[in-house]
Amino acid sequence: MDRKVFDCNVLGMRNKYSLPGVICMQGINKIEITVVVLLTVVARFSAALITGGLFHPDVYEHEQLANNILNGKGYVGILDGDIYSSMMYPLYPYLNAGIYYITGHSQPAMISVQIIISCFSSILVVLIGRDLMKSPAPFVAGIIA
Numbered sequence: 001m002d003r004k005v006f007d008c009n010v011l012g013m014r015n016k017y018s019l020p021g022v023i024c025m026q027g028i029n030k031i032e033i034t035v036v037v038l039l040t041v042v043a044r045f046s047a048a049l050i051t052g053g054l055f056h057p058d059v060y061e062h063e064q065l066a067n068n069i070l071n072g073k074g075y076v077g078i079l080d081g082d083i084y085s086s087m088m089y090p091l092y093p094y095l096n097a098g099i100y101y102i103t104g105h106s107q108p109a110m111i112s113v114q115i116i117i118s119c120f121s122s123i124l125v126v127l128i129g130r131d132l133m134k135s136p137a138p139f140v141a142g143i144i145a
Contacts, residue, residue, distance in 0.1 A: 032126065032139055033123060033126060035139075035143075036122050036123065036126055036139065036142040036143055037119045037122065037123065039143050040115075040118070040119050040122045040142075040143070040145075041115060041116070041119060044115045044118065045112075045115060048111055048115070053111065054107075054108050054111050055107060055108060056107070059096075061077065061088065062088070062092055062093050062096050063096065064077055064078065065077060065088070065093035065096070065097075066093050066094075066096035066097040066100055067097075067100075069093065069094065069097040070097050070100060070101060075090060075093065095113070096110055099113055121145055122142045122143070122145045123142065125138070125141050125142045125145040126138045126139060126141070126142035129141050129142065
């Protein structure tokens, strides 16, 4: 089986990785990535403002779990007075609880963190697309993602 060898410049040191699927930032057009990130942030903040989701997000289950975590009730949900264990993955509610703890329960701050995290998916689309397609398709795909 043939493996591609990627030369990566990490912290000024030249390392060789022979693992398939390693994505390196070497040779990446930083302006292209910056434009994709800025367009992603602008598009998602605009959508959040237009739909009202920035100040009134529709995530009551995660909100309830985050509030219960902060109030010391644990990772449980309460529906019609009944307490039930949540069947959701815990990372997102704990992320909500952490952001709410730091910001004093600011929903716009939580949405802002989500938008920033989601920018990484656009960057990944561009980086993976560069291996699969010719320019400008990866750039356009990153903007759409």
